[in-house]
Amino acid sequence: MVSDAGRTESIILATASYDYSIRLWQAHKATYLRHFQHPEFQVNALCITPDRQLLAAAGFQHIRMYDILSTVQGSGPVLNYEGIQKNVTAVGFHQDGKWMYSGGEDNSARIWDTRSRNLQCQRTYNSHNPVTSAVLSPNQQELIIADQAGTIHLWDVRTNQSFQLTPEPDSMVHHVDIDPTGTLLAAVTYKGNCYLYNVREGFSVSPIDTGADPQQLSTSPPRGANGGGGSSQPSKATEGLSTLELRGKREVHEKYALKCRFSSDSKLLCTTSADQTAKVWTVPDLTLVHTLAPEVNKQRWVWDCAFSSDSKFVFTASSDNLARLWSVETGQVLQEYSGHKNALTALAFCDTLHT
Template sequence: MEESPVILVTAGYDHTIRMWDALKSTCTRTIPYTETQVNRMALSSDKHYLAVAGNPRVSLYDVFGTSEQPVLNLDGHKANVTAVEFTQDYKFLATSSEDKTIRWWDVYAGSCKRVLENGSMVNDLAIHPDSRQELIISCDQKGCVRVWGWKRQEVLCQVVPIPDVAIRSVAISPNGQLVVAGNNLGQMFVYRLIIDSSPQTGRTVELEPYISFDAHEGYRITRVLFSFNGFYLATCSSDHTAKLWRLTERVITASGGGREEVVQAGAEIVHTLAYHTRWVWDAAFSSDSGYLVTVSSDTRAALWDVSSGQRIREFRGHGKGVMCVALNDATG
């Protein structure tokens, strides 16, 4: 496979990883993955490595290589790996699992450096964009959102929006200021991530409630993610749709006739992306935030224009449901 400015990868239940020419909707490379289904994938920022999360192994592939074999296997989880994410410098990986742990891996050494014991099945995670903070945000089957200091393996704060209602997915805004979480009832919860460091008290971390809203009322949210410019929030759901949202703030005059003004936060629907005929499991934004790729149990992937909400292309070739997608089209 020749080096390309656009790397688009899909995988799922048919035991194949497919790489696509995004402009022509043609599959350029197929890698067999016979061990299990593929749950999630991530591409390194330099585009050269693809991390594949299965059950219970994580495998790394050379994107521009020709071998069907992984260049590295990371063994340690005891159950389905539910999420995988590279650090920006692609030296480390974070993974979460149904075995109730989060693991922090040294990619170059090929070894696990930290194990965070969660006590409940972990459904998703996100790494704070500022590596100096050394933070991971996770969500679990018991409905808990946690902020971890991974280096010291400690929980710095946590919230439980609705007890025993599973949080399926979490994301953190590119500026590191907002955390979003979506649950099994179609509800979204948005928190301000407040980090306060002082010589006297040390560092304190807080998840402050910001807004909540029904994104896919009564249906499971399968994935949430911010666009790279932070302007859009995407949600995927079991209702066969993905939706694009804009988080808004407006200044209003407080009630009571006074002159005091307050900031009112909200969530505005931008587009409902209706094309898939079964669950939409995952999505990925382009680096310029102008496009979104969605994947579904209907075996298809779709490319959307974010500004218009129109479907531009579809990608067909998988024999079973497509569970995950990874996209890296960054040019710098």
């Protein structure tokens, strides 16, 4: 994490809480800067746009965008994406900010054109089950989606092809993440297990001919198309899609695993859980490095985490109303971010050009 005082304004830490607020912090000193007023108590995910101008907050039936550069305390959203029937559980952006993706409990993943004044969904993928997590591959083409039925979906947003894989048929996949090199995929389940997959890129094919406007495509996987927990095998219907090869499985928490995130150097994985801990693991062997738990008091459920760009620090957000900054080297708390009046549910951190 950059510590040069001249660059602190480019380092953004945002936290969301059940107290109807989203706070921005000076990350190094844990200094509260300002807050946004959120119209509802629930924020399921936060994401900073690649240009660091806006903060997206995924909540109930809406994705609200806040102006990070605004100096007005308690300001409201500047954009509001609607048309979603239930909770929005995931949000993120194309690396150039061309479009935004989301996933929600209405069984859908969506693509939104952020350059258009028409704040409507452009593409939809039907997962048949509530979406718990979604992450965009570094190739900027494949969206990896997890759902409550325990299925992982790979959706090529360019060709509209998809593939499904089920690690644990009887356990929800709560979160997925792909490493910055695009070669490893992690998935954590409600049983506390972590599955690690090698990602093999497919070969290029021409986009499918649907006869429809490519900006209005809607697709859904065939029922019963789920693979096992091992390797995905390309078929004629999925040529060009990346495939997943199971590399390893490990129980990483005693209770529900809630989040998994790779470090920027792809050497570490942080997992969070309902067991009141976050844990840092080496990749790809999933050897435990540190259990992140305060020496005094319990942090309750740890809902979210994020690495710094130098992979030396981890931020966590938990149900004890606090965000924390941890040293990866020592496993000790370096800062606590105090001020929220209720449980923290999400965080976003950016100290690089792209989130």
